[in-house]
Each structure stands twice: as C-alpha cells, then as structure tokens.
Amino acid sequence: MSASSEAIGTGIGAWFGHIADSLGGMGIGYRRSLRKSRTRTVILSIIIVLGLIYPVLHQQFLAEFSRNVFPLPLPDDTAMTFMMIFAIMAVGLNIVVGFAGLLDLGYVAFYAIGAYVAAFLASPHWAGLGINLTFLGNVGPGAQGVHLPFWLVIIVAVIVVATFGALLGAPTLRLRGDYLAIVTLGFGEIVPLVFKNLSSLTLSLTLGPIVIAVNNVNLTGGVQGINPIDPPFLPFFNILFDSRSGPLAVYLGIFLLAIAVVVARNLQFSRIGRSWMAIREDETAAQMMGVNTVRSKLLAFALGASLAGVAGSFQASYLGATTSDFFEFSTSILVLIMVILGGVGNVWGVIVGAIALTYIDKTFLPYLGQRVQDSPIPLPNPAQYNFLVYGIILLVMMRFRPQGFLPDRQREAELSVIGLADAEVAMGMPIDVDNVSIAPPGQDETGPGARGPETIDEARDL
Amino acid sequence: MDQLIQSLIIGLANGLIFALVALGYTLVYGIIELINFAHGDVFMIGSLIAFALMAPKDVGGFAVFPVTSGTPVLVMIVGILLTLAVTMALTAGLNAGIERVAYRPLRHAPKLAPLISAIGMSFVLVNVGVIFAGATQRTVEAVFPTNNLLEAFGIRSVSVTTSQLFVGVVTVPLLFALSWFVSRTKQGKAMRATAQDPDAAGLMGVDINRTIAITFLIGGALAGAAGVVEILYNNVMVYNMGFRFGLIAFTAAVLGGIGNMRGAVFGALILGEVTSLSDRYVSANWTQAIVFGVLVVILVFKPTGLLGQQLADRA
Numbered sequence: 001m002s003a004s005s006e007a008i009g010t011g012i013g014a015w016f017g018h019i020a021d022s023l024g025g026m027g028i029g030y031r032r033s034l035r036k037s038r039t040r041t042v043i044l045s046i047i048i049v050l051g052l053i054y055p056v057l058h059q060q061f062l063a064e065f066s067r068n069v070f071p072l073p074l075p076d077d078t079a080m081t082f083m084m085i086f087a088i089m090a091v092g093l094n095i096v097v098g099f100a101g102l103l104d105l106g107y108v109a110f111y112a113i114g115a116y117v118a119a120f121l122a123s124p125h126w127a128g129l130g131i132n133l134t135f136l137g138n139v140g141p142g143a144q145g146v147h148l149p150f151w152l153v154i155i156v157a158v159i160v161v162a163t164f165g166a167l168l169g170a171p172t173l174r175l176r177g178d179y180l181a182i183v184t185l186g187f188g189e190i191v192p193l194v195f196k197n198l199s200s201l202t203l204s205l206t207l208g209p210i211v212i213a214v215n216n217v218n219l220t221g222g223v224q225g226i227n228p229i230d231p232p233f234l235p236f237f238n239i240l241f242d243s244r245s246g247p248l249a250v251y252l253g254i255f256l257l258a259i260a261v262v263v264a265r266n267l268q269f270s271r272i273g274r275s276w277m278a279i280r281e282d283e284t285a286a287q288m289m290g291v292n293t294v295r296s297k298l299l300a301f302a303l304g305a306s307l308a309g310v311a312g313s314f315q316a317s318y319l320g321a322t323t324s325d326f327f328e329f330s331t332s333i334l335v336l337i338m339v340i341l342g343g344v345g346n347v348w349g350v351i352v353g354a355i356a357l358t359y360i361d362k363t364f365l366p367y368l369g370q371r372v373q374d375s376p377i378p379l380p381n382p383a384q385y386n387f388l389v390y391g392i393i394l395l396v397m398m399r400f401r402p403q404g405f406l407p408d409r410q411r412e413a414e415l416s417v418i419g420l421a422d423a424e425v426a427m428g429m430p431i432d433v434d435n436v437s438i439a440p441p442g443q444d445e446t447g448p449g450a451r452g453p454e455t456i457d458e459a460r461d462l
Numbered sequence: 463m464d465q466l467i468q469s470l471i472i473g474l475a476n477g478l479i480f481a482l483v484a485l486g487y488t489l490v491y492g493i494i495e496l497i498n499f500a501h502g503d504v505f506m507i508g509s510l511i512a513f514a515l516m517a518p519k520d521v522g523g524f525a526v527f528p529v530t531s532g533t534p535v536l537v538m539i540v541g542i543l544l545t546l547a548v549t550m551a552l553t554a555g556l557n558a559g560i561e562r563v564a565y566r567p568l569r570h571a572p573k574l575a576p577l578i579s580a581i582g583m584s585f586v587l588v589n590v591g592v593i594f595a596g597a598t599q600r601t602v603e604a605v606f607p608t609n610n611l612l613e614a615f616g617i618r619s620v621s622v623t624t625s626q627l628f629v630g631v632v633t634v635p636l637l638f639a640l641s642w643f644v645s646r647t648k649q650g651k652a653m654r655a656t657a658q659d660p661d662a663a664g665l666m667g668v669d670i671n672r673t674i675a676i677t678f679l680i681g682g683a684l685a686g687a688a689g690v691v692e693i694l695y696n697n698v699m700v701y702n703m704g705f706r707f708g709l710i711a712f713t714a715a716v717l718g719g720i721g722n723m724r725g726a727v728f729g730a731l732i733l734g735e736v737t738s739l740s741d742r743y744v745s746a747n748w749t750q751a752i753v754f755g756v757l758v759v760i761l762v763f764k765p766t767g768l769l770g771q772q773l774a775d776r777a
Contacts, residue, residue, distance in 0.1 A: 103574050105581075171762040177573050178497050182712070183761050186754040189709075193751045329705065333581060340578065380593075388589035394582025398575050399567055 019262060052254070055080055055247030073367035075359055077246050081318060082362055084253025085311045087354040090338040091260045091347055092307025097336070098345035098408065099273060100300035101280030102172075103181040105332055106188020109168065110161050110305040112327035114312020116195055117157040119226035119322045121148045128218060136235070150232040150317055154256075157313040158306045165305025166298045173294055176283070188332050195220045196324035225323030232317045242320060249318055256314060257351070260307050264347050267303065276300055330387070334361070337390055340397055343404030352406060357393075361386060464619040469742045470735060475626045475695065477734020478633040482688035483711035484718075484726040485640060486557075486681030492657040492721035493677050494569070499580035500560055502708015503587035504682055508553045508689025509699040510595050515545045516693075517602045529694075531605050538605065542694070546632070549690050550683040557682025558675050566671070584705070591701030599700040602693065625695050632691050636684065637727060643680070644723065653677055657721065706750065710737070713757040719767025728769060 034041045058074060066072045075083065089111060096104045119125060124145030126132070134147045148156075168187045172180050199222025203212075220226070231242030232252055241249040267273050275296045278286035287293050316322040334357065342353025369383035397404070483505050490498045517523025518530060527541035564583045568576045606628060610621035644650035655663035656673045664670050692707075693699050714733045718725025736756065740749040760767065 103577070171758065175761065175765070178495075178577050179761050179765060181574070181577060182497065182716075183758050185709075186758045186761075190751050190754050190758075193748075193754075197745075197747045197751070330585075333585070336578070336581075384592065385589060387585045387592070391582040391585030391587075391589065394585065395564055395579055398571075398579040398582065399564075402571065402575050 015266075018266065022262070055250040059246050071367070071370070073364050075363045077250055078243060079358065079362040080247075080250040081243075081253050082315075083355045083358040084250065084257050085315050085318075086335065086338060086358045087257050087351045088253075088260045088311040088314070089308050089335045090342070090350040090354040091257070091264050092304045092311070093335050094304075094339050094345065094347060094350045095264060095267065095276075095307070096300050096304035097339055098350070099268060099280070100276040100297060100304075102297065102300060103177070103184070104301075104304070105181045105185035105329075105336070106168075106191075107184075107304075107308055107335055108327045108329070108332040109188045109191035110165060110308035111312040111315075111331065112192050112195060112324070113161050113164055114157045114309035115316035115322040115326070116220065116226070116312075117160050117309065118150075118153050118313035118316040119221075119229050121146055121153045121156060122150065122230040122317065123147075123226050123228060125221065125226045147230055149235065150230070153317070154310055154313050157309040161309025161312070162302040162306040165302040168305075169298050169301030173297055185329070185332075188329060192324045192327040195327075196223060199223070220324070223323070223325075225321060225325075227321030229316050229320050229322065231320060232314070241318065243318060253314065256310055260310065261347055261351070263303075263307075268347070272296060272299055330390075333394075334390065337393055337397075340402075340404055341393060343406040343408060345408030346404070346406050349404055349406030349408070353404070357390075360389065365389070465742065467620050469738045471620065471622055471626065473735035473738030474731065475629045475734070476738055477731035478629050479688050479691055479695065480707075480711050480714050480734055481637065481727045481730035482633055482684045482691070483707060484714040484730045485637075485723060486685050487708075487712050488715040488718075488720055488723060488726040489653075489677050489681050491715065493653060493674055494565070494576075494660075495573070496565060496576050496580065497712065498565075498681070499577065499708070500564075500583035500587055501557070501681065501685060502706075502711065503584045503591070503704035504553050504557050504560070505685040505689050505692070505707055505711075506591055506699070506701065506704030507556060507587060508549050508686035509693045509703065510591055510689070511549045511552055511686070512545055512690040512693050513595070513600055513602065513699050515548060516541065517600075521602060522596075522600060523602075529605055531603055531607075533605070542690075546687060546690050550686040553686030553689065554679040554683040557685065558678045561675060561678040566674075588701055588704065591704070595699060595701050597701065599698050601698050604697050605694060629691055629695050632687060636687055640680065640684070641723065649673070649676060709757070710753050713753055713760070716757065716765075717760050717767055719769045722767065722769050725767055725769035729767065732768075 030041070030045075055077065058076065058080075062072075062074055063076065066074050089107070092110075093104065093107050096102050096107070124143070126146050127144035131146060132144055134143055136149045136152070168184070172183050175183060198219040201217045201219050206212075231240050231245075232249075233240055239245075239248060241252045243249065275286065275291040278289065278291050279293055279296055283293060335354075338353040338357050339350045340353070341357060342351065343349030365383045365386055369381045372379045372381060483501065486501045486504075487498060490496060490501070513522075514524050515526045516529040518525050518528055527544045529538050529541040529545070533541065560583055564579045565576050568579055604625070606624035608623055608625075610618070611624065611627060612618075612620060612622050644653060652663065652668045652673045653676070655666065655668055656670055660670055663673075689699075692703075710733055711730065714730035715726045716729070717732060718727070718729030720726075733753065733756070737749050737753060740746075740752045744752065
C-alpha cells in the first residue's frame with residue numbers, strides 16, 4: 001500500500017479515503033519498485049495480468065484446445081471460482097492464525113454460518129412457514145419465500161458471522177495453544193451438526209405472557225440442505241453470477257478477494273494489527289505493555305470469521321444450494337494447509353497457497369484420475385489419495401519449512417529460532433541473542449503455548 | 463427404570479472401550495504435552511487389522527484367524543487372542559513409528575508445530591484406511607451368541623450379552639496391567655519421572671527418547687486392543703471412525719484431568735454413559751454435539767478436569 005496513507009482520521013469515511021489514497025498511490029509504488037528490482041516487478045506484473053485475463057482466455061480458447069487437441073490440467077470456471085472462495089477464507093484464517101497466533105481448527109463453522117445466512121435470506125425456504133418477503137431481489141413479483149439482494153446478503157452475513165466469531169471466541173479467551181485449538185475444533189463440529197439436525201424442531205417455551213410453540217418446523221433443511229438459493233446479481237446491468245455464467249463469477253470472486261486483501265493488509269499495519277503481533281509473540285508481555293488482549297483476540301476472531309462469512313455466502317449463492325455435509329473438519333484443515341503452505345502471516349503467501357491447493361484438489365488430481373482411467377495399465381485413482389497428499393504436505397511442511405514458502409518475515413523469525421539466526425547471518429547482521437532462546441522440550445517461549453501468564457491473571461483477580 | 467439400567471449397561475461397555483483409547487491420549491499428553499491427534503486413527507487402523515485378520519474372505523477379510531459365529535468356542539478364543547496379540551503389536555509399532563517420524567524431529571519446535579504435524583499424520587492414516595477398507599462401511603457378522611446372560615439369574619427385563627461381557631473381559635485386565643506397569647516397574651517409574659520433568663529425568667539417567675517411545679508403544683497397543691474389541695462388539699468399521707472416536711476419548715481424558723490415568727478411565731466411563739443415555743433419551747443425531755459440548759465446557763471452565771491433573775500447569 002502507499003506510504004502516504006497514514007492516519008488520515010477515523011471512521012468509514014476515512015477508511016474509504018484511505019483506500020482511494022492507496023489506489024492513487026499504486027502507480028507511484030509501482031514505479032518505485034520497478035526502479036528497485038526491475039525483473040521481479042515485470043515478471044510479477046505479467047503473472048498478475050495473465051491471471052486476470054486467464055478466465056476469459058480459458059473460455060474463449062484454452063478450454064476448446066484442451067478438449068479437442070490435447071488434454072491439459074487447466075482449471076475451469078468452477079475451479080477458479082473456488083480458488084477465489086478458498087483464497088478469501090485463507091486470508092480470513094490468516095488473520096486469526098497468522099496475525100494473532102490463535103490456532104483455529106473450527107474455521108469451517110463460520111463458512112457454514114455464512115452459507116446458511118445466504119440460504120435463509122435468498123431462497124424459497126421460508127415459504128413453508130408462510131414467510132414471504134421480496135426486497136430488491138432478482139426474482140419475479142409474488143415469489144415465495146424470502147429474497148434479498150446478494151449485496152445485502154453479504155453484508156448481513158459479515159455482521160452475523162462476525163458476531164458468532166466473537167461469541168464462539170469469548171469462551172476461549174483464557175485458553176492457550178492446543179486447548180484453544182481443540183475448543184475451536186469442537187465448535188467447528190457442533191455448528192454443522194446443528195444445521196444438520198434442526199430439520200424438524202418441536203418445542204414449546206413459555207416466557208410469562210409470551211408462548212413460543214413450534215411444532216415440527218424445518219429450520220435448516222436437514223440433510224438435504226436448502227436450495228435453490230438466488231445467484232449473485234448485479235442490478236441495473238442485469239448480470240447473473242451463477243455457475244452457468246462462466247468467467248463472470250470468477251471476476252466477482254476476484255473482486256471480493258480484493259476487498260478481503262485490502263481489509264487484511266490495512267488491519268495488519270494498523271494499531272490492532274500491531275497488538276495482534278504483540279499477543280502472538282508474547283501474550284503476557286503484551287498485556288503488561290497495555291494491550292487489551294481480550295478486545296484484540298475477540299476482534300481477531302470476529303474479523304477473521306467475517307471473511308469466512310463472505311466466502312460462505314458467496315459459495316452458497318454461486319452453487320445455488322447448501323448442505324451441512326459440505327462443512328467438515330477436513331475443510332477447516334484444508335484452509336489451514338493453505339495458510340501454512342503459503343506462509344503464515346503473509347497475505348500474498350496464503351492467497352498463493354489457496355490457489356495452489358485448490359488447483360491440486362479441483363483440477364490436478366481429477367485430471368490425473370482421468371489420465372489414469374484412460375491409460376491401458378490399471379492404476380489406482382489418484383483422486384482417491386487427496387487426504388494422503390494433504391497429510392504429507394502438513395508433515396513435510398512442519399518438518400522442513402514451518403514458515404511456508406512465502407513467509408512473513410516477522411513470523412518466520414518466530415517459527416524457527418535457528419532460521420532467524422541463519423537469516424541474519426545470511427544478511428550480514430549480528431545475531432540478536434535475545435530472540436534466540438533455547439527452549440526446553442514442550443515449553444517454547446515465543447509460541448502461543450507459553451506457560452506462566454496464568455499467575456498474572458490470578459494476581460489481578462486478587 | 464429397566465430402560466435406564468439397560469442404557470447404563472450399554473454405556474459401561476462403551477466407556478470401557480473409550481478408556482483404552484483415552485489412556486493413549488493421557489499417557490502421551492502427560493509425557494510430551496502433545497495432543498496426539500492421530501491416536502484415534504491408530505485405533506481405526508487397529509480395527510482394520512482385526513477385520514483383515516478375522517473376517518472371512520467373502521466380506522473382504524483375509525481370514526488368517528477366522529472367527530465367525532459358527533467357529534467352535536475354543537478355536538474362537540484362540541483366534542481372538544491371536545488377533546489381539548498381532549493387532550496390538552502392529553499398532554504399537556505404528557504408534558511408535560509415528561512418534562519417530564512426525565513428532566520427535568519437532569520436539570523442540572513451538573508447541574503448535576507437532577499438533578499440526580499430528581493432524582497431518584491423522585490425514586495420512588485416514589487415507590490408508592480408505593485405501594484398504596474402501597470408502598464405505600465394512601460390516602462383519604456378530605460372532606457372539608445374543609442370548610441374555612442374566613437369564614441364568616432369573617432376570618429378564620435387563621440384558622447383558624456375551625459381547626458386553628467380552629468387552630469387560632478384555633479391557634479390565636489391560637487397565638490393571640497398565641496400572642501395574644506404570645506404578646510398579648522401573649520403566650513405569652522412568653515414565654512418571656519424564657512426565658514430571660524431562661530435563662531432570664534425563665539428568666538422572668533416564669533415556670528420554672526410549673521412555674517416550676515406550677509410552678507410544680503402550681498407547682498404540684491399547685488403541686489396537688480397543689480396535690479389536692470395537693469390531694467384535696459393534697461389528698462395523700469405517701475409515702473415518704477414528705476421528706469421532708478419538709475426540710470422544712480425548713474428551714474423556716480431559717474430563718478426568720489430562721495426564722491422570724485414573725482420571726482418563728473415570729472420564730471414559732462417564733462419557734460412555736453420557737453417549738448411551740443421549741442415544742436413548744435425546745437422539746443419536748445429537749450425541750456427537752453433546753460430547754463436543756461437554757469437551758468445550760470442561761476445557762473452558764475446568765481445564766484441569768474432574769480428578770485434577772497430575773501435571774503442574776498444562777492448560
């Protein structure tokens with residue numbers, strides 16, 4: 001982002017001003033980085049431009065070439081849209097895991113809530129209860145059920161999911177490290193189960209004069225889920241972004257991802273971003289320096305979750321359907337692998353990780369499977385081994401490169417003590433002895449699992 | 463009332479199987495403070511090995527020690543014992559191998575690195591399960607007679623089946639054997655010392671690496687035994703059973719106070735009853751959510767568990 005965009009005020013207006021300032025500064029920044037390292041900047045620019053025109057290129061030319069002349073593992077529109085959906089999620093999870101250092105294994109819960117918000121607000125689902133409401137929706141007059149426009153749905157999803165993020169984050173505030181991870185995992189399992197099981201709700205509740213009686217109400221569609229959900233729609237231009245609209249949906253995904261990146265980058269270098277970094281490095285020290293850890297951690301959960309809400313409601317609208325089976329533990333881990341693979345803490349890294357892994361999952365393994373099936377020798381189907389691939393990625397990354405392929409410099413230093421020393425020696429810097437601690441087994445001093453601060457909480461309670 | 467007692471009996475059998483797996487979590491967490499995420503999947507692999515050894519060829523097994531409902535009693539007992547021995551040996555080796563490959567290199571890394579590595583290992587094992595057992599449920603026939611053992615005492619309203627008795631016959635001696643091993647043998651003493659303070663134990667001449675490897679061996683053997691018992695008791699195995707079962711067992715370990723062996727057994731018995739009562743009186747659909755709810759509540763409000771941790775400050 002641009003250098004001149006520092007502290008122009010507060011509030012939404014200032015934020016938009018900040019974005020305008022950032023966009024205006026892009027040209028200057030580009031010229032500056034071009035001066036600094038010409039080849040790298042030019043190559044990156046070419047890659048980005050190619051990436052931006054690729055969806056159209058694929059639709060016009062490459063798909064046909066791949067179909068008729070020579071089969072290539074090229075991602076199609078659906079795969080590209082999912083790349084964008086997972087990239088948005090990876091950017092969001094990176095706020096929680098990368099910036100604030102809170103390992104969240106139940107991130108899929110927020111993805112599910114986002115998807116169900118879209119399903120509740122833009123589908124005929126509520127017609128069964130006799131609730132009909134259409135407001136600027138892209139449906140004909142007199143349609144059954146609730147139909148709100150996609151843009152409103154996304155905003156509502158962000159608010160709802162951020163609230164849930166803070167609500168589910170609140171009980172975990174006292175926990176650290178692996179216990180925090182397991183509690184978030186528990187929430188990640190409970191939320192989809194709730195969506196799955198609330199298909200025939202019967203209850204009666206008497207609160208003084210108010211009597212709530214519900215008899216066999218289908219709240220969430222159960223195992224079948226909810227469909228059809230209204231596709232994303234751009235009013236005035238009458239453009240639909242559904243699974244039949246080709247590259248258009250990909251561009252909507254790129255647009256949403258761009259917003260997510262702007263939000264994440266701005267957060268990273270803001271006051272709250274610095275407090276997250278402080279908490280990640282040493283929660284006790286951060287607390288003593290006056291960082292409000294409760295507020296910062298809740299904000300991390302809420303803001304990280306809200307991006308999963310965007311991804312979830314976009315996915316549900318794009319596919320036009322949602323079921324609870326879509327939201328499994330493995331999805332949480334898939335997003336975590338994207339973050340780890342790309343580089344914990346680095347926004348660009350996690351986007352690359354998300355695109356790479358979605359490519360493997362949605363395009364490369366199915367392509368290999370197709371090749372294998374066509375080949376005369378009977379071989380096992382590689383698409384069957386996706387979990388093996390993910391597992392091995394996690395094992396190898398943790399063993400040899402825990403900081404990811406495009407690491408955040410700060411985070412890299414934290415994750416590998418020796419790596420820090422190496423990096424500084426390589427850069428010709430003196431080794432900072434303070435950062436190189438020799439931790440006894442199982443008791444690291446830099447990670448979020450450090451022990452000790454319990455006593456400070458207790459002291460304050462006294 | 464009879465229904466309640468019947469549920470409690472089913473819960474006791476569930477709880478005993480949970481206890482075998484929960485001990486693996488608690489032993490490992492006690493000694494290296496790692497949630498061995500792959501432990502539930504070691505249990506699944508144990509069930510898979512037992513399936514391969516015992517099931518007849520027509521349902522997909524290899525019938526090395528064929529055990530079916532038609533097998534004579536003596537042959538059946540020998541077959542089950544041999545299956546138990548082979549499965550426990552294999553899963554013990556598997557668990558120790560996992561430690562060697564995935565956890566030992568990361569022993570000095572930040573705490574979350576081995577946890578993520580464990581999740582990776584869990585994924586690998588799940589995929590191994592898919593490759594060998596397929597993506598669908600594998601069912602074997604019930605080998606034990608289904609008559610009510612309590613009829614001999616004139617009780618008809620409540621039933622205890624041979625398979626439930628079998629669960630007790632296998633698990634209870636294992637629990638006592640483990641208790642004896644940890645509290646009476648020299649190696650057990652080394653384990654307790656390492657759990658208390660690895661550095662000090664090392665200085666006192668305890669081979670830390672060997673002690674940790676033995677802990678994983680024991681945990682793996684218990685998980686393998688649980689896998690054998692599970693497939694003989696519930697007659698099904700599926701590649702993803704390890705995740706659900708493992709989380710229940712981990713919840714049991716936390717409930718009793720992680721690192722505390724008696725606590726793990728106690729927690730497992732409670733959770734066995736909770737799952738069985740929830741199946742009976744709420745709905746099987748909600749059982750899993752209830753178990754996770756218990757886990758969250760315990761971790762948030764009493765992370766030391768019901769019986770208290772035997773470790774200093776691990777939460």
